Amino acid sequence: MLRKTYDEELQQLFNKLIEMGSLVEDQIKNSLIALEGRDLDLASGTIYKDRLVNQMEREIEKDCLNLILTQQPVATDLRNISACLKIVTDLERIGDHAQDISEISISLGENKLTNELDELHKFFDIIKVMLKDAIDSFVASDVELAKNAKKMDDTIDKLYMNFRKKAISSASKDPASAEEWIDLLQVAKYLERVGDHAENICEWVIFSVTGDYVESLKNPKRMRS
Amino acid sequence: MLRKTYDEELQQLFNKLIEMGSLVEDQIKNSLIALEGRDLDLASGTIYKDRLVNQMEREIEKDCLNLILTQQPVATDLRNISACLKIVTDLERIGDHAQDISEISISLGENKLTNELDELHKFFDIIKVMLKDAIDSFVASDVELAKNAKKMDDTIDKLYMNFRKKAISSASKDPASAEEWIDLLQVAKYLERVGDHAENICEWVIFSVTGDYVESLKNPKRMRS
Numbered sequence: 001m002l003r004k005t006y007d008e009e010l011q012q013l014f015n016k017l018i019e020m021g022s023l024v025e026d027q028i029k030n031s032l033i034a035l036e037g038r039d040l041d042l043a044s045g046t047i048y049k050d051r052l053v054n055q056m057e058r059e060i061e062k063d064c065l066n067l068i069l070t071q072q073p074v075a076t077d078l079r080n081i082s083a084c085l086k087i088v089t090d091l092e093r094i095g096d097h098a099q100d101i102s103e104i105s106i107s108l109g110e111n112k113l114t115n116e117l118d119e120l121h122k123f124f125d126i127i128k129v130m131l132k133d134a135i136d137s138f139v140a141s142d143v144e145l146a147k148n149a150k151k152m153d154d155t156i157d158k159l160y161m162n163f164r165k166k167a168i169s170s171a172s173k174d175p176a177s178a179e180e181w182i183d184l185l186q187v188a189k190y191l192e193r194v195g196d197h198a199e200n201i202c203e204w205v206i207f208s209v210t211g212d213y214v215e216s217l218k219n220p221k222r223m224r225s
Numbered sequence: 226m227l228r229k230t231y232d233e234e235l236q237q238l239f240n241k242l243i244e245m246g247s248l249v250e251d252q253i254k255n256s257l258i259a260l261e262g263r264d265l266d267l268a269s270g271t272i273y274k275d276r277l278v279n280q281m282e283r284e285i286e287k288d289c290l291n292l293i294l295t296q297q298p299v300a301t302d303l304r305n306i307s308a309c310l311k312i313v314t315d316l317e318r319i320g321d322h323a324q325d326i327s328e329i330s331i332s333l334g335e336n337k338l339t340n341e342l343d344e345l346h347k348f349f350d351i352i353k354v355m356l357k358d359a360i361d362s363f364v365a366s367d368v369e370l371a372k373n374a375k376k377m378d379d380t381i382d383k384l385y386m387n388f389r390k391k392a393i394s395s396a397s398k399d400p401a402s403a404e405e406w407i408d409l410l411q412v413a414k415y416l417e418r419v420g421d422h423a424e425n426i427c428e429w430v431i432f433s434v435t436g437d438y439v440e441s442l443k444n445p446k447r448m449r450s
Contacts, residue, residue, distance in 0.1 A: 061307075065293070065303075065307060068290070068293055068294065069293065069297065069303075072294065078290075078294075082286075082290060085310070086314075089311075089314050167407070168403055168404045168407060171396060171400070171403045171407070172400035172401070172403045172404075173400070175396070175397040175398070175400050175403075176397070178393055178396045178397045178400075178403065179393045179397075182392070182393060182396070182407060182410065185407065186414070189411070189414075
């Protein structure tokens with residue numbers, strides 16, 4: 001009976017993680033819509049909603065520590081809970097970047113953007129898939145899915161480098177637009193970071209399933225040599 | 226006798242955290258020296274050394290989980306270990322930013338910088354004190370020290386905003402230097418982020434000593450309402 005409760009608690013934990021993943025995905029999406037549409041209310045709302053992301057992080061962390069304390073999990077379960085503790089931090093950072101992008105939106109004010117944001121949307125389309133696959137791979141303990149999602153980060157890095165070249169050359173040609181390009185480049189940088197966090201999540205899934213982590217957890221002295 | 230071993234293990238954990246704090250401080254310092262002196266070897270070395278930071282993170286995490294599993298700490302000890310688990314993630318991110326700055330150094334190549342980096346050094350001087358105080362406040366459970374260190378982030382934010390204005394106006398006036406200014410602004414952004422992570426550490430110390438965290442950890446259901 002105890003075991004059933006434990007499994008239920010574990011499932012509840014994973015459900016919360018999925019919920020948090022979907023919340024931060026929405027946050028990133030809204031921060032881009034707000035930027036493109038110069039929607040300062042949506043930008044402010046996204047900043048405000050980050051406290052919900054932080055609250056979920058803290059709640060999931062508490063659940064993880066609580067499970068470790070009360071249930072003394074070993075092997076796979078302990079690996080999963082440890083991975084969960086790390087993943088939640090990456091999700092929270094992704095949420096922070098949605099807030100960062102919204103702050104740039106607000107600092108840009110109500111002026112219409114002179115530049116197209118198509119390329120930033122390409123980032124988001126990939127990030128959306130990558131993030132979903134990363135979290136799905138954790139829930140399903142699917143190492144192959146995690147490995148494939150991890151590879152998407154290369155595409156994101158390339159998109160960022162291309163955007164960077166374009167921003168630098170545009171700012172040099174039209175100095176009046178330098179500030180706007182610097183801001184948009186910063187947005188691109190945040191999206192590139194979101195990709196890094198999604199990659200971290202994939203790596204935690206791989207660790208968690210292949211067991212490297214727990215092997216050294218069982219014998220921490222070995223790590224020090 | 227068991228208690229003594231436990232106290233020793235806890236002390237060992239805190240010592241490692243101090244060691245890691247001093248390592249990431251060195252990493253940030255070296256990344257700036259490499260940038261200013263166009264020292265590509267030092268930049269590469271800093272990037273290489275980030276694996277040491279990552280290794281320490283993983284090791285401290287394992288020690289934390291191991292202590293929770295084997296010793297079932299409650300109250301202050303549990304709060305301290307939970308805070309330790311979070312602080313180590315912030316330190317690792319600071320290490321990542323030293324790597325990021327070093328990567329910018331390398332991408333700038335061997336060309337001499339046309340701009341002075343005095344202002345970036347001002348960032349570092351404050352960050353160094355803030356980081357040390359943040360970690361000391363954790364080790365000494367000193368909430369006042371944590372609160373004072375936390376305030377330094379305001380100064381760092383102001384320095385960043387000033388540097389940003391200067392970079393945008395300089396890039397607009399001299400389009401040929403736009404790329405260099407964009408890179409230096411990115412370095413300033415990373416330093417500003419380091420300040421955010423140091424601020425996080427202070428907040429964890431405050432949580433850990435005042436006990437808000439553990440209060441809800443004991444009763445996670447309350448958090449959901």
